[in-house]
Amino acid sequence: MNISEKPFKNREEVKKEIRICGMWCNICELFGFLFAISGVIAGLFNITLGLDSMSWFLLAVFFGIIGLAPHIHIVAAKHLYGIESENKK
Numbered sequence: 001m002n003i004s005e006k007p008f009k010n011r012e013e014v015k016k017e018i019r020i021c022g023m024w025c026n027i028c029e030l031f032g033f034l035f036a037i038s039g040v041i042a043g044l045f046n047i048t049l050g051l052d053s054m055s056w057f058l059l060a061v062f063f064g065i066i067g068l069a070p071h072i073h074i075v076a077a078k079h080l081y082g083i084e085s086e087n088k089k
Contacts, residue, residue: 014081021070021077028067036060 039056042049049056 011081014077018074018077021074024070025067025074028063028070032060032063032067035063
């Protein structure tokens with residue numbers, strides 16, 4: 001059985017999974033914002049900060065898209081957590 005197909009053992013495991021994914025969401029968003037700001041600064045002052053300004057924007061878009069995966073996982077975990085708590089009553 002694949003690890004993604006295993007059910008949650010208890011509610012604390014779900015909460016832990018949500019916290020971990022939330023941390024990764026924040027990290028991806030932070031990198032996305034930093035890269036976007038770097039692109040704006042590079043484009044505004046017409047300088048090269050190691051990469052061209054368009055490359056900084058592409059990195060920001062990449063991290064924004066990568067950050068969607070943990071968000072989707074959080075939504076699914078919260079949804080399953082709610083269904084499970086409703087079924088236990």
